Amino acid sequence: MNRKTLVLPAVVGLLAPVLAACGGSDAAGDAIVVGTTDQFSASADTPAPFDPAIAYDAGIWNVLRQTVQTLTHIPRGGGEPVPEAAESCAFTDTENESYRCTLRDGLTFADGTPVTPEDVKYSIQRVLDIKDEAGPVGLLANIDTIETKGENQVVFHLRTSDATFPYKLATPPAGIVQKDKYPAKTPREGFQVDGSGPYTMKPEVKDDQVVKLVFTKNPKYKGDLKILNNEVEMTPFPDAEAMGKALDDKKIDMMTRTMSPEQAQEMLAEPKDGIKLTEMPGLAISYLGFNTEDPVVKDKAVRQAIAQVINRGSIASKVYGSTAEPLFSLIPSGITNHTNSFFNKYGDPDVSKAAKTLDKAGIDTPVKFTLHYTTDHYGPATKAEFELLAKQLNASGLFEVKAEGTPWAKYRPAQSKGEYAVYGMGWFPDFPDPDTYTAPFLDKDNFLNSPYASAAIQNTLIPQSRREADRSAAAETFAKIQNIVAEDVPLLPVWQGKQYVASLDELTGVEWAVTSSADLQLWELGRGTAS
Structure with a gap:
């Protein structure tokens, strides 16, 4: 059937959640394939494109969000940050200058190595130490010292008050990485990403350019997210026209960044058989x-x-x-x-x-x-x-x-x-x-x-x-x-x-898979009937 879906998830602090869909069935073998026009390449100028200490780009952050776990995250539908790798987090003073997090029990990286408060401290300190001039260091620059306490607590002492700090801990530069895979003072070159997030990631690369990213459900993941599929493939396309043709031919299940204005307007005027168009609030x-x-x-x-x-x-x-x-x-x-x-x-x-x-x-x-x-x-x-x-x-x-x-x-x-x-x-x-x-x-x-x-x-x-x-x-x-x-x-x-996402009718969770901030949340995607 012809179908056009306009869904408006909540903007944090402004709109109440308008949907309570719980997603579809598990992927059960077949990978969900999403297309993107983001290009991921390495060069002499950008030898470490996927290092959280270097990356400050929406497309790359959308890769890191699937693989590198943060202490907090923005919950489905919006709102204030809630614990993710942490079991609990809170300011411990009235001036919003000291922020304490307690890690979840049994938290490990994807290879089974335990995640400790020292790993959290190491990960964030290396962003401050590397201090890439075009990177995300500014988000964390207000941190004065990082203190670890016991086996599961980390405390951030800030130079000045910052009520937005819980939000900053939800961004990829605050992602937790392994000491033996990410050097303390220099970036990790190449495309491999390792963490404790909902997926592991395998890049397929040709001539220093990513041709496919394969995200596989991390069986060791412990966090606040519910993962509704087993595997997602992300395929970069040279332009929106090529990505749109792949969707029409059912070679991909969803178009992410970035549909052209012409594509969105055409689909609004003349819906395509078997394809739905989802509109979300845009903050870009x-x-x-x-x-x-x-x-x-x-x-x-x-x-x-x-x-x-x-x-x-x-x-x-x-x-x-x-x-x-x-x-x-x-x-x-x-x-x-x-x-x-x-x-x-x-x-x-x-x-x-x-x-x-x-x-x-x-x-x-x-x-x-x-x-x-x-x-x-x-x-x-x-x-x-x-x-x-x-x-x-x-x-x-x-x-x-x-x-x-x-x-x-x-x-x-x-x-x-x-x-x-x-x-x-x-x-x-x-x-x-x-x-x-x-x-x-x-x-x-x-x-x-x-x-x-x-x-x-x-x-x-x-x-x-x-x-x-x-x-x-x-x-x-x-x-x-x-x-x-x-x-x-x-x-x-x-x-x-504004944001528009086009997908096959059978794909569920699309309205939650892209936030108003253009964050990609692949774990929300499934196949079947939304409930």
Whole structure:
């Protein structure tokens, strides 16, 4: 039958759970096959793509989540983090500066080696020690010391209050790894991943490129997750069109990251026989980043003029249709403490206002620069998006811009080294909280390796926001952060996306297998009838 399914799981803290499906039957032999357009490769610049101390990419995190266990995790349907590898976790002081976890009894790695508090300490300390400049160290940088107590307890002493710390312990960089397989001071090269998570993983690699990942249920797993299948295969495809054809031919059971906007809109208009389309809330954003030390964009007047000229609505509608909407803040709608700070400052696109801004600052026009984007990381519409952005800027007469695409394997190292004055990036949240849309970009040791630094944000506002266990109580603080970003424009938000997943009718658990934060949870998938 023709079938279109629109399912909206809960966004943490905002929506009540709307489904209580318990998943389908066990896979009973046949592997569930999921497709992805994420590419996993190793190179001289990225020799250790799957090391939790290095990886800071949604696609790779989705591999690590299946294999490397964390102390806490976000429960099905959303909410505050709950114990995973731990039996219990809690702050032990009123200032949210000391966090204690007790490990589950009998916890082992997949090879049977016991998991100890020392392993937890070792795993997280190596992220801090390796301190990869493009890695996730910023998530854990507030840890002062890690203390082990007895046979099953670990205590994290934080430098400053951080009510979001339980969320950070649920992210892959806080994953528990084995000392004999992961060096203390250097990354583990290659594609192998070992942990105590719900699956073991076997990579199939050709010419330093992953062609298949096979996830097999870990019989030694002890944790909070219920695993509804025995085996899942993940197959990378060169583009969304190839992945879609594989689904049509029933060579895969589900399309994950990333369907094209055209595919989603076609399936919404004309459902395909035997295939269901599931829509989820999306918390992913797209934005422009600036190397604020580059001579072309060092003067914030140039960045403000770009913010004044671009037409987000046109980009969202012409390139992404119903799958995206304009975004006027780093914190997207659907997340607590969102404000439309850029619209409040700049209003609708206005070339004359942009011209006055540049003239007042003594900037000669047209301002010339290259608008960089990645060709193979955020989906097939990226090229059209950046060509339209360049067209908008050039049409103003104030800029002379060309759009230039580069594969992600070269793009990300070049961006983090400061080689691009203006560049496009996407962001999938580390966890559903306003902190993850601000600190990774604006704090010390930030994800972008950006030279931009606001003393007010780094020294006062971010620490202040983290003292609030009630996240809505930090509204004024986050409003100030968003207003500073709109004034200084170290980053320029463009759009916020929706998520669509296409799958065969017989596949169950799809609505739980991808969260609003784009986290992939393969253990939720099964075959048969959902109950």
